[in-house]
Amino acid sequence: MSIAQKKIEKIIEVNGITKVFDGVTVIDNLSLGIRKGQFVTLLGPSGCGKTTLLRIIAGFEKPTEGKVYIEGAEMTDVPPYKRPVNTVFQRYALFPHLNVYKNVAYGLKIKKLDKAVIKEKVTSALKLVGLEGYDHRNVTSLSGGQQQRVAIARALVCEPSVLLLDEPLGALDLKMRKEMQSELISMHNRLGITFVYVTHDQEEALTMSDVVVVMNDGVIQQIGTPKKVYDEPSNAFVANFIGESNIISGIMPRDYRVCFLGEELECMDKGFEKNEKVDLVIRPEDINIYASDSEKGQFDGTVLRSVFKGTYYEMEIEANGYEFTVQSTKEQKIGTAVRLGIKPNGIHIMKKLRSVNEFYGEVTSENTVTFCGGEFEFDNKNGLEKGDRVKISIGFDAVTLTDDEEDGVIGANVTQSLYKGNYYQVQIYTDTDEDFYIDTQDEWDNNDRVGVKIDKEKMIVEKVEDEDEKA
Amino acid sequence: MKKLKLRFHRGYLAFPYMAVSIVFVIVPLILILIYAFTDASGAFSLESFNKFSDKGTWITMARSLIIAFLTTVLCLILAYPTALALTKIKASRRTVLLMVFILPMWINSLLRIYAVKLFFGDIAGMERGFMLTLIGMVYDFFPFMLLPIYTILTDMDKGVLEASADLGASPLETFLKVRLPLSVPGIVSGVLMVFMPTVSSFAVYDILGKDGGNAAFMDGKLFGNIVYTYFEKGYYNSGSALALALLVLILLSTVISNLITRGKTVKTGGTVS
Numbered sequence: 001m002s003i004a005q006k007k008i009e010k011i012i013e014v015n016g017i018t019k020v021f022d023g024v025t026v027i028d029n030l031s032l033g034i035r036k037g038q039f040v041t042l043l044g045p046s047g048c049g050k051t052t053l054l055r056i057i058a059g060f061e062k063p064t065e066g067k068v069y070i071e072g073a074e075m076t077d078v079p080p081y082k083r084p085v086n087t088v089f090q091r092y093a094l095f096p097h098l099n100v101y102k103n104v105a106y107g108l109k110i111k112k113l114d115k116a117v118i119k120e121k122v123t124s125a126l127k128l129v130g131l132e133g134y135d136h137r138n139v140t141s142l143s144g145g146q147q148q149r150v151a152i153a154r155a156l157v158c159e160p161s162v163l164l165l166d167e168p169l170g171a172l173d174l175k176m177r178k179e180m181q182s183e184l185i186s187m188h189n190r191l192g193i194t195f196v197y198v199t200h201d202q203e204e205a206l207t208m209s210d211v212v213v214v215m216n217d218g219v220i221q222q223i224g225t226p227k228k229v230y231d232e233p234s235n236a237f238v239a240n241f242i243g244e245s246n247i248i249s250g251i252m253p254r255d256y257r258v259c260f261l262g263e264e265l266e267c268m269d270k271g272f273e274k275n276e277k278v279d280l281v282i283r284p285e286d287i288n289i290y291a292s293d294s295e296k297g298q299f300d301g302t303v304l305r306s307v308f309k310g311t312y313y314e315m316e317i318e319a320n321g322y323e324f325t326v327q328s329t330k331e332q333k334i335g336t337a338v339r340l341g342i343k344p345n346g347i348h349i350m351k352k353l354r355s356v357n358e359f360y361g362e363v364t365s366e367n368t369v370t371f372c373g374g375e376f377e378f379d380n381k382n383g384l385e386k387g388d389r390v391k392i393s394i395g396f397d398a399v400t401l402t403d404d405e406e407d408g409v410i411g412a413n414v415t416q417s418l419y420k421g422n423y424y425q426v427q428i429y430t431d432t433d434e435d436f437y438i439d440t441q442d443e444w445d446n447n448d449r450v451g452v453k454i455d456k457e458k459m460i461v462e463k464v465e466d467e468d469e470k471a
Numbered sequence: 472m473k474k475l476k477l478r479f480h481r482g483y484l485a486f487p488y489m490a491v492s493i494v495f496v497i498v499p500l501i502l503i504l505i506y507a508f509t510d511a512s513g514a515f516s517l518e519s520f521n522k523f524s525d526k527g528t529w530i531t532m533a534r535s536l537i538i539a540f541l542t543t544v545l546c547l548i549l550a551y552p553t554a555l556a557l558t559k560i561k562a563s564r565r566t567v568l569l570m571v572f573i574l575p576m577w578i579n580s581l582l583r584i585y586a587v588k589l590f591f592g593d594i595a596g597m598e599r600g601f602m603l604t605l606i607g608m609v610y611d612f613f614p615f616m617l618l619p620i621y622t623i624l625t626d627m628d629k630g631v632l633e634a635s636a637d638l639g640a641s642p643l644e645t646f647l648k649v650r651l652p653l654s655v656p657g658i659v660s661g662v663l664m665v666f667m668p669t670v671s672s673f674a675v676y677d678i679l680g681k682d683g684g685n686a687a688f689m690d691g692k693l694f695g696n697i698v699y700t701y702f703e704k705g706y707y708n709s710g711s712a713l714a715l716a717l718l719v720l721i722l723l724s725t726v727i728s729n730l731i732t733r734g735k736t737v738k739t740g741g742t743v744s
Contacts (some may be wrong), residue, residue: 060636082639089630091628097653110639110640110644
């Protein structure tokens, strides 16, 4: 297949996109291809860069680096009004001085189409979104759901190659949202237009899309079908963000075997190094509950909590020091002793993102070293001298977080807190834009301001000879 | 027994202004009405309105209207692009630049007019008269046009402008079809704030104008000057009658502009239901 053909098949292609706002990197060297006719969802927490990516495709933002192709043509520097895409905005952005008909007709009038043609197209677009007879209504008098329908009709009537939707249902109530979701799916099926849909709602992403692109910190974490992303999350972030899950640290002693919480279980994964540290995902519905005297199962546990969720019970069951979240249609009374069983296909193994924190810094005195904007004490076993460039390795367990920022050597913000079995893995972001991973017994809330202390016994400081190594 | 409680009501906050407006607005208005419809002895009379049988009064009024109209149009032509340019500048620098335009308002109006006289008259060599009066008026009232337009342009929902571009409209089309129509309330409010004081202004003419006699149509007293002269010389009845006519004129222009903006002061952007 020639390059040109390949590009046409991919109706949108972004290559090596980086976007920096006021020194903050919102999107980091991101590449993505979107095939014609697909319903693609950009999913991630707020601030992950998904809306910025959509705005770069629409042309409202220029990427700091990288290129944008639409229908095979480079569009990086093409202004929005010359791009073959239309957008449905989060806050609808209807023209308040125009009525419903004129709002929908806006794009067609710009194209200077014949009046009769405009009338025909607008009428059928309004019919498509279920707003027949609303032509002369003032848009500000409409409900949120109706306004969103006008916004969708206004974009669709232009017959774009790609429809971009920026959290279009975010401002609607739950019932209206569900209704609009199924309408959008049926519109997509009927029209065959490519939809690129931005949302932070994982349920919405899983129910609506052909392909889900999970993003965090301006980087794609995983691309896949909703089923694949749910069943085989590629890392702990995806597993945690999509659906309920138990995320536990473990070790792979060999292929198809995994040790965690003091037991060795059979699994379906291979290709890891011997005794490699891994993260396990076990979905709550993949854990079976047996009677306490049963032969089946691997863990003895006690029911701590049980909540009825409409069609199933969600229970917290403690076993081997870990609180499993378990879903079952059969209720277990609180305090009941049970056996928990996990089948090999219920265990998903993921590579650990990082197993040690590494930073570069400089020795400032006999027993202090500076990095991440702070001066830390260390054990100078190797006779390092003042001014030496050094690499500092810090284990996840060597860091202590303090409530009061003043108690730590440096301050940082908590960006993520994942429960990993019998401890939390907390990710923090320092004022010098660096990440720390910390294993701790305490749960920290996102955006908490914390102080950071490091155990000097567990800090490895090595001299860096080669200047290039720093990079 | 019920305790007597003094409850604070937000309406009470309006009392100080109400007191001021009674003394300085309502009472003078009533006095003007009384004086306009009485003669020197205090008896009811329409004598004061005889001034309107004089052709000169009508000419003065026409002249005032023309100057006010020209001032308003010139202010609008200068202020709209300025306001538009200000919205395109980074917010941090915008405030500083806006200050440059607003700063003259901190200086006494008379001083500003004298500054115009000094600069255009004494330094640039322009003679007192219609042109200099117009320049003085525009300089004096420009900020009143700029501010409301600037406010409406900066407060405008950027999403609406992006939506227009998204639907294929070029920057010019977006301006003509979205930005301009949505800024009409700001324009109307600026027009009123410039037109109303200029039509009744008298100080600018006093310092920058010239009475060219009957031959020169545009060089002559303004309506405000006549009213001022009557009051200064103690002809309260005639002065009041003319002031009342001016008041009616301004009232009419307000009513007309309200008709223009009716239903246009809409919120931009969507609503959450």
